[in-house]
């Protein structure tokens with residue numbers, strides 16, 4: 001049986017994947033290697049290890065290639081969860097995107113190069129569910145969203161290595177979390193945790209339908225792809241997301257949030273100038289982050305996130321897991337925040 005290493009295994013997506021590997025596949029814990037940039041004996045791992053003492057937690061940080069080279073020895077498959085260090089992607093003063101090789105892809109290349117050096121056979125990369133091509137109804141290779149740039153650059157890097165026969169590659173474009181609606185409704189870079197600012201109408205830079213997807217479901221789908229031994233996912237780019245028929249626009253999400261809160265909430269699409277004025281001057285947001293994030297709405301408007309890929313639905317059905325819709329997730333989050 002293959003040995004599987006997972007980066008970001010203490011985080012939301014990595015941990016959901018780790019849990020699903022232990023629950024929904026027949027991989028013994030001894031064949032699973034959670035990687036952490038902290039120390040394997042830190043309290044984060046104590047409870048997990050008490051339940052699964054044979055898990056091999058190893059130290060690996062994107063800041064030091066040698067830690068990955070050491071940690072990936074004897075590993076057959078690497079599930080590379082993208083780095084959380086989003087601020088690497090843009091210039092703080094004005095939101096300009098960094099040159100290729102200087103954004104988050106820099107972290108990913110550390111893990112990828114180390115994996116190739118260590119002889120890892122297959123890399124599964126957790127990308128993001130933008131860049132759906134509405135013309136071909138297939139994964140596209142361009143996006144208006146700055147948040148997708150590092151993913152596309154990483155995908156391209158992996159594709160080159162795969163073409164050179166250095167490693168097998170599978171790209172999982174993970175759906176936008178159900179749980180992440182506050183980020184899209186209230187903007188990035190202004191410290192807003194979803195509480196809103198008492199407004200009945202929030203300005204957004206663009207609107208369109210998004211295939212929101214639960215983190216737990218993404219973990220199950222990712223685990224089943226990584227654990228598959230039949231080669232069915234080799235060389236493929238697939239979306240793990242809910243279906244287009246279940247997509248919801250930001251206006252629809254706002255309506256649900258308002259209803260659950262018992263107060264009205266809507267969105268108003270505004271131009272770049274007004275969007276930046278509101279989030280930077282009125283809300284005190286970080287100039288670079290707000291400007292960089294604006295392209296996200298343009299991508300949503302252009303239907304980049306209205307994906308139609310049945311992969312996740314089929315994977316979940318194969319293990320009898322039901323999806324939670326974004327409405328149910330919003331209701332739970334709002335109730336929790338009210339407590």
Ligand SMILES: NC(=O)c1ccc[n+]([C@@H]2O[C@H](COP(=O)([O-])OP(=O)(O)OC[C@H]3O[C@@H](n4cnc5c(N)ncnc54)[C@H](OP(=O)(O)O)[C@@H]3O)[C@@H](O)[C@H]2O)c1
Nearest residue numbers: 008010011012013036037038061062082083084175176177
């Ligand atoms: N699909 C979506 O809607 C969505 C939403 C948000 C983010 N994302 C993307 O998906 C990725 C995973 O998201 P998440 O929600 O699981 O993030 P998260 O909960 O913040 O977890 C990030 C993980 O990264 C690890 N980490 C931090 N610094 C590191 C370093 N220097 N080297 C190696 N590992 C490091 C942390 O683990 P240790 O402390 O144990 O090392 C942590 O487990 C994010 O990084 C982001 O790119 C996707």
